[in-house]
Amino acid sequence: MSPGALAVLMLVIGVIAGALITTATYAPELRRISRLLDARRDGGTSANARITIGSHAPGVTELAEAINGELDRIMRAHIDGMRAQRDFQRDLSALSHDIRTPLTGAKGYLQLAADETDPELKLRRIDAAVERIDRTSELLDALFSYTKASDPDLALDTEPVELREVVEQCLLGHYPDFERLGWEPIVSGTDAPRIVDADRQALGRIVENLVTNALRYGSGAPGLRIAATPEQTILSISNPIEHPDELDVEHLFDRFYRADSARQGGGSGLGLATSAKLAEAMGMSLEARVDDGRLSIELRDHQS
DSSP states (O other): OOHHHHHHHHHHHHHHHHHHHHHHHHHHHHHHHHHHHHHHHTTOSOTTOOOOOSOOOTTHHHHHHHHHHHHHHHHHHHHHHHHHHHHHHHHHHHHHHHHHHHHHHHHHHHHHHHHOOOHHHHHHHHHHHHHHHHHHHHHHHHHHHHHHHTOTTOOOOOEEEEHHHHHHHHHHHTHHHHHHHTOOOEEESOSSOOEEEEOHHHHHHHHHHHHHHHHHHBSSOOEEEEEEOSSOEEEEEEEEBSOGGGOOGGGTTSTTOOOGGGTTSSOOSOHHHHHHHHHHHTTEEEEEEEETTEEEEEEEETTO
C-alpha cells in the first residue's frame, strides 16, 4: 500500500474512532436529559428536579446549565402565577364583602320603610337606603376607573398642562369638606407656572384622589407643595395620620389596599392604585413615605 493510501486510511479510521468516542461520551448525557424532561412533562418527577451531568465533555455542562436556568424561569413564573391568583381571589372576596354590606343595609332600611307608618321616619329610612346604594355606586365607579387605568393599551392625549391650576381647582371643589373639618390646606410653590406634559383629565383624577385620600384618612390639614428641578416637577401632598405604624407604604398603591384602622373609612382601596396606573401611563410616578406621623405622597413628572 502506498504511503498516500495509508495516510488516507489512517485519517478515515481516526474520524470513525472520534465519532464513536463522541457518541459514547455524549449519548448517555443526552439520554439522561431527555428522560428527565419527559418525566417532568408526565409528572413522574419533582418540579424541582434539575439536570445533572456525569461527564465533563465540552458543551454538556453549558447545555445542562442553560436547561436548568430555563426550568428555574418556568418555576418562578408558575409561583408568580399562583401568587397572583391567590391575591386576586383575596381581593375579589374583599370586593364582594364591600359591595354586599351596603346593599344588605339598603335592603333592610327599605323593608323597614315599607312597614313604617310615620312619614318622617319612613323618609329617614329611605334616605339611609339611598346613602348605602350611593356608596355601592361609588365603589363600582372606582372599580371601573381602576380597570380602565390598568388597560395596557390605554392611550392618553398629553398636552402642556399647568399643574398649579389643576391643584387649585381640586382644592376649590373640596372647600366644603375642608370647612366641615375646620382645616385650611397649606399650599406652597404656586408663585410660578409649573407646566407638565400630561392628559388633563387623568392628571386631575390623580390630584383628586390624592386630596380625597388626605381628607378621608388624615388627622389634620394637608400641606401641598409644587416644586421643580431641572429634571422634574414634583407635587407633594403631606398630612398627619393616625396609627402611622399600621400603614405599609410599600403596598399603598396596590389595589384594594387599606390599613386596618381605615377599613371603615368608606374608601374602596382603589383610588391610589388608579392614580399610580394613570401616572405610569403618562411617564410619571407616585412615591410615598411616612415621617414623624405624616404621610407624604409625591407625584413626579420624569419628562420635565
